[in-house]
Amino acid sequence: MVTHISHSPEETLALGEAWGRAASAGLVIGLTGDLGAGKTQLAKGIARGLGITGRIHSPTFTLVNEYGGGRLPMFHVDLYRLQTAEQIATAGLEEYFRPAGVSVIEWAEKYFPVEGTKSKVQGLPAQFRRVQIETINESERRIIYEDFGA
Ligand SMILES: Nc1ncnc2c1ncn2[C@@H]1O[C@H](COP(=O)(O)OP(=O)(O)OP(=O)(O)O)[C@@H](O)[C@H]1O
Ligand SMILES: [Mg+2]
Numbered sequence: 001m002v003t004h005i006s007h008s009p010e011e012t013l014a015l016g017e018a019w020g021r022a023a024s025a026g027l028v029i030g031l032t033g034d035l036g037a038g039k040t041q042l043a044k045g046i047a048r049g050l051g052i053t054g055r056i057h058s059p060t061f062t063l064v065n066e067y068g069g070g071r072l073p074m075f076h077v078d079l080y081r082l083q084t085a086e087q088i089a090t091a092g093l094e095e096y097f098r099p100a101g102v103s104v105i106e107w108a109e110k111y112f113p114v115e116g117t118k119s120k121v122q123g124l125p126a127q128f129r130r131v132q133i134e135t136i137n138e139s140e141r142r143i144i145y146e147d148f149g150a
Contacts, residue, residue, distance in 0.1 A: 004143045005136075012038045012141060016045020019129070023050065023102045025072055026150075028125035030108030033133030038141050039106045042133070046104055047074050058106070063091060073101035079110040097125050115146075124148050 006012040019029065029046065031039040044056045052070035059065040059078045067074045075096045082088050088111050096103045097111075105111070108131075112124065115132070127149045134142040 001144060001146045004145075006038070006141045006143055008139055009038070009041050012041045012143070013045040013048065015143065016042040016047075017049035018045075020046040020049020020051075020074075020102070023072065024127070025101055026099060026125070027127045027129065028097055028099065028103045028105065029129045029131060030105045030112050031131045031133065032107070032109045032114065033131075033141075034135060037133040037135055038143075039133060042131070042143070043076055043104045043106070046102065047076075050074055050102065063093065064096060073099075075099050075101065075103040077103060077105045079105060079107040082110060085111050126150060 004015060006015060023046070031042060033039050040058045047056050047067055047070070050070035050072055052067045052074055054067055054069065056067065056076065059076055060080055063078060065076045067076065077093060077096050079088060082091060088094070112130065129145055129147050131143065131145040136142055
């Protein structure tokens with residue numbers, strides 16, 4: 001498990017950018033954190049690191065936004081409006097959990113287990129990065145992450 005303290009939105013963007021640069025196809029990045037923690041900010045960085053130049057905005061109503069034009073496609077999923085793993089499956093979102101590119105999932109704990117709990121579903125994606133973002137104060141965030149699989 002790695003802990004990174006971000007002191008600004010720009011620093012969170014830079015962390016995501018490094019992840020995007022290093023990402024390989026099939027990576028699923030699951031983000032957990034309160035409203036305004038910085039999940040979308042991190043997703044913007046990941047997109048930038050993948051070489052995606054378009055504007056990234058939260059797919060709160062569309063559930064998923066797909067971005068091409070980069071080294072790999074990025075699928076940005078927001079589970080905020082869904083409650084159960086069953087609803088997520090019914091909404092057709094499970095295909096984004098074995099992506100041809102990179103998937104970034106906001107409110108990932110609605111489908112994937114959080115630390116110290118048993119799997120809510122059968123197994124994790126082949127390559128999964130579980131990320132927890134905690135708000136320390138107005139400008140600081142604690143970003144804790146752990147990799148599973150390849
Ligand atoms: N160190 C930091 N890292 C990331 N964001 C920060 C930081 N400091 C302040 N912020 C601010 O916090 C907000 C994070 O918003 P963002 O939309 O990324 O959150 P979110 O977790 O996606 O929220 P939501 O649950 O509503 O989707 C932005 O306004 C950003 O400027
Ligand atoms: Mg968001």
